[in-house]
Amino acid sequence: MSSKSSAAQSGQALWTKMPKANAELFALTYGSLVTELVRDYEDPIEVNAQLDRIGHSIGVRCVDEFLSKADVAGMGMTTQCQSLRDTAEVVAKMGFKMFLGVQAEVGGFSQDQKSFSIYLQDNPLSTFVELPGDEQGGSDDLRRLKYSNVYCGVIRGALEQVNLKVECNIVRDTLKGDDLNEIRVELKEVLTDGAGDDYKEE
């Protein structure tokens, strides 16, 4: 596909335009957020859900930021995203690059082209992080914690804003000993535009 390299270039261009924050500060802030959630909710499943919810709110905002920046840079998104394949490229090569400075890879498309995987070689969120291992027993509950689950929420929120309802899941995690991070994204439905209740009420 021709847009493969151009998406990466665009991502690079967007990244240079973004204001930068210290990566360590970022990782540590996220770490303390997760710790706080673990302390508050105790149940890792609930923590995952909360992280997803937080991510969703982030994603809903990110998408406007992304669209406005990308649009100004002269990259017409309307022409770029004709299929889910293109969308996946844009999310991984431009979105991840723009906000996190890392480039993600796309792959693992399903037969019906409705789901794909995003592979992250290095995960800026998990710098300095170690999850309690098996041998420590006791806290074995924490192994169900999806530390970077905020990504899932972000992707879900951002795509929801452009009318794609997706479900995301972290299937491989370097924190759990896998060799890379894999986020599985599954397209549930393409929402249609329509006048909502607010319009009818008004």
Place this chain on the structure above:
Amino acid sequence: MTVHALHIFDRKGKTLFTKRYTNSKSTPAQDAEQLSEQRKLIFGMLFSLRELMGSLTPEGETPALHSVKTGANTLHCYETLSGLRIALYTNNNPTMNAVGSRAGVENSRTSFQAALKHIYSEIWVECVVRSPLYRPRDIRVNEGEGMDVDGGEGRFDIRSTNFEQKLDAFLQSMPWFR
């Protein structure tokens, strides 16, 4: 004055922001009612026109609606992929339109499309989306003076950001504002 009003709608047709630049003679209450009727019609028209264009545009090309011109006024609109629609209601400005068509509307720095794009990316995103209080789908609409929607407690109010000031400053800096 060239600019009559500016409306911002979300995907569902909910009004997120509205401001009128020309004075009207009617009372504020009447005015608000009139404005809300007008907004409804504008959104309805934009929505239907887009549907129509979607079916008229040849495959592989992007349908895009830039403006709707009538005998007396022009409605300029800009739609983002996230479903935000910005509609700017102005009168027909012959000089501006001539300049725009000669210089190529897209490229002219002061063209309406460029201005609306600027409003979105530099003002809306900067002031509203980045506001920590911003909660999508939970925006309180200012319906003119003293016409707040009831039950707006705890909702995000655009007046708490400096969106309006920046917007005014930007519009006033445009050569076609007056």
